[in-house]
Amino acid sequence: MSIEVRHLHKSFKDFVALRDVSVNIASGELVALLGPSGSGKTTLLRIIAGLDTPDPKPETVVLVNGESVHDHSAQQRRVGFVFQHYALFRHMTVFDNIAFGLTVRPKAERPTKEEISRRVTELLRLIQLEGLAGRFPSQLSGGQRQRVALARALAIEPKVLLLDEPFGALDAKVRQDLRRWLRRLHEELHVTTVLVTHDQEEALEVADRIVVMNHARVEQFGTPEQVFHHPASGFVMDFLGHVNLFHGRVEGGQSILDGSAGPDSSRIYARPFELDIHRESGLSGSAAASAVKARVDRILAAGAQAKVELARPGDDPILVELSHARLRELGLSVGDEVFVSLKEARIFDEDYSI
Amino acid sequence: MAGHGSQGLPGPSTPTESPLARVVLLAISLGFLLLFLGLPLVAVFQEAFRQGWHVYVESFVNPAALAAIKLTLLTTAIVVPINVVFGVAAAWLLARFSFRGKNALLTLIDLPFSVSPVVAGLMLVLLFGSQSIFGSLLRDAGVQILFAVPGIVLATLFVTFPFVARELIPLMQQQGTEEEEAAILLGASGWQMFWRVTLPNIRWGLLYGVVLSVARAMGEFGAVSVVSGHIRGATNTIPLHVEILYNEYSFASAFAVASLLVFVALISLSVKTWLEWKIARDQNERVTLAEAESVGHAQDSRVQAGGSH
Numbered sequence: 001m002s003i004e005v006r007h008l009h010k011s012f013k014d015f016v017a018l019r020d021v022s023v024n025i026a027s028g029e030l031v032a033l034l035g036p037s038g039s040g041k042t043t044l045l046r047i048i049a050g051l052d053t054p055d056p057k058p059e060t061v062v063l064v065n066g067e068s069v070h071d072h073s074a075q076q077r078r079v080g081f082v083f084q085h086y087a088l089f090r091h092m093t094v095f096d097n098i099a100f101g102l103t104v105r106p107k108a109e110r111p112t113k114e115e116i117s118r119r120v121t122e123l124l125r126l127i128q129l130e131g132l133a134g135r136f137p138s139q140l141s142g143g144q145r146q147r148v149a150l151a152r153a154l155a156i157e158p159k160v161l162l163l164d165e166p167f168g169a170l171d172a173k174v175r176q177d178l179r180r181w182l183r184r185l186h187e188e189l190h191v192t193t194v195l196v197t198h199d200q201e202e203a204l205e206v207a208d209r210i211v212v213m214n215h216a217r218v219e220q221f222g223t224p225e226q227v228f229h230h231p232a233s234g235f236v237m238d239f240l241g242h243v244n245l246f247h248g249r250v251e252g253g254q255s256i257l258d259g260s261a262g263p264d265s266s267r268i269y270a271r272p273f274e275l276d277i278h279r280e281s282g283l284s285g286s287a288a289a290s291a292v293k294a295r296v297d298r299i300l301a302a303g304a305q306a307k308v309e310l311a312r313p314g315d316d317p318i319l320v321e322l323s324h325a326r327l328r329e330l331g332l333s334v335g336d337e338v339f340v341s342l343k344e345a346r347i348f349d350e351d352y353s354i
Numbered sequence: 355m356a357g358h359g360s361q362g363l364p365g366p367s368t369p370t371e372s373p374l375a376r377v378v379l380l381a382i383s384l385g386f387l388l389l390f391l392g393l394p395l396v397a398v399f400q401e402a403f404r405q406g407w408h409v410y411v412e413s414f415v416n417p418a419a420l421a422a423i424k425l426t427l428l429t430t431a432i433v434v435p436i437n438v439v440f441g442v443a444a445a446w447l448l449a450r451f452s453f454r455g456k457n458a459l460l461t462l463i464d465l466p467f468s469v470s471p472v473v474a475g476l477m478l479v480l481l482f483g484s485q486s487i488f489g490s491l492l493r494d495a496g497v498q499i500l501f502a503v504p505g506i507v508l509a510t511l512f513v514t515f516p517f518v519a520r521e522l523i524p525l526m527q528q529q530g531t532e533e534e535e536a537a538i539l540l541g542a543s544g545w546q547m548f549w550r551v552t553l554p555n556i557r558w559g560l561l562y563g564v565v566l567s568v569a570r571a572m573g574e575f576g577a578v579s580v581v582s583g584h585i586r587g588a589t590n591t592i593p594l595h596v597e598i599l600y601n602e603y604s605f606a607s608a609f610a611v612a613s614l615l616v617f618v619a620l621i622s623l624s625v626k627t628w629l630e631w632k633i634a635r636d637q638n639e640r641v642t643l644a645e646a647e648s649v650g651h652a653q654d655s656r657v658q659a660g661g662s663h
Contacts, residue, residue, distance in 0.1 A: 037364065050539075051539070073536050073538075074535070074539050075538050075539075075541055075542065075543065076541075077539075078541065079539060080539075081535075081536065081539045083535075083536065085532060087533050087535070088533075088536075089533055089536075089537075089550075089551055089554075090533070090555070091554040091555065100537070100540050100542070100550075101540035101541055104537075104542040104543070104546045104550070105541060106542050120624060130509050131651055151541075152536075153539075154541075156540055156541060257445065278623040297515035
């Protein structure tokens, strides 16, 4: 089912958590809310769930499946919610945790004991924890507990599934496994899912579309490909991966990296793999102008790509990613004076400082 | 939690102190305990049995003693449930909501801890005495508060009401609201959430508060003494009865009845210790869990690798 919010505002005393936020999520989509902490992403999720209420404004609308849920309490909304720290009922077994949402239904709607048992067993199979129905949460690992939390949320056949940093408390390896597993699960169930995360890699890997948030606003809403390759702002570009900042001018489609910081100067952003290193500036006129002199500080040759850190006088260091072949060809060593040139770059007019 | 965290660190009992210092410290503490807690306990029983079993049993079965025991049990039975309801409500309010005057309310809850029980009793006398407007109104309506059971209940209530709330507030703050939110989101009503999630999570802390409450309610002397009027067979509780017997030089009986209070103390002490162990274990479990996560990883990845069903 679709989720639509329009003109959402939310403030806690002096702190503004959401400022005129509008997002439209299609049915069956998996959308990531991505942003640094304090950007409002969790607040947005909690408002959709009904755990928080938006500031009362006439233009504010929260629709689930095209229907306003303003008058529905969290109890009535039937959303599946997964917390970062699992929030499993610690005094109940895995079975009772998963069955909870079914057993609290009013008598008339409550499934029979056998039906509940059948559904829980089914869900245990789905999360691959068939043998652990009798365990208590304290007897499970973090990854297992998060899967139980997910099964518990799915047991009520939710209209939408909301995940609040679900893998945030787990370490890298488990996180990656669960991430892939979640994606597979989503393809199987097709429940509209909103996932809050501050991990750009997670968002890029799992989501169909990403809402990038910063300072209580939506910076960009698009597919992983769009936000990564066509960032709408310097913030989005910076948040989705390492970025190098150059000062210069743009003339006739060419960026001149002269370091000028005057009124008509531009901020030029380039990712590490969009840069190249040259031994000499012995290039033609315009190319020479778009190269910056720097000194090799560190060479990290481990990994699929080699990383070279360069220092430049009076500015932030530059990070360049090269193929190992290119690195060998250059024969760099620490302390070498070289030139860094742009293969590709983006210019943002607004004044965003990294 | 703190105890658990310090496990890996060198404890304070390691190298710096000499064995001699340790022995001396131990001797001082044990000697102190023996002198001021152990000996009086022995003395109570020794005095109680000085005139033999017969007098010991007789001290309980006479009508005045039975009435005192009954009144003490009645007072406890009224006061403790009220404390439970008030304590849970107050703890919930203070742990779950932030509002203006929260600190003032916390201080008010602590008030009985800092006010002398005798002063508490005098406050009731001032409030309900025949000179006060309130007291004379009640008397005209035929309601007797002072020198009667209601006064004793009120006095006991005043001195015991912080126990449950004080025990639950930190516990509920530490547990947070996520489990409760999860219950609501799964469709539970407020009551269902309370009975099935909140209460089971605080049960040991609640029981701990109840034990403290019971012990104090049965043993309270000062406040009750002021409002009771010491009417034998009517407004005497166990501690008051002990005092009267003592003042009448019936030492054996006084100590016999006092031994009853000692039993109450010993029982609540054991239950208290057991509960402390339980609560600590529950908390440790939660900490261990977090650590166990790394152990669970290998298993997790196995499941992932084998499970594309």
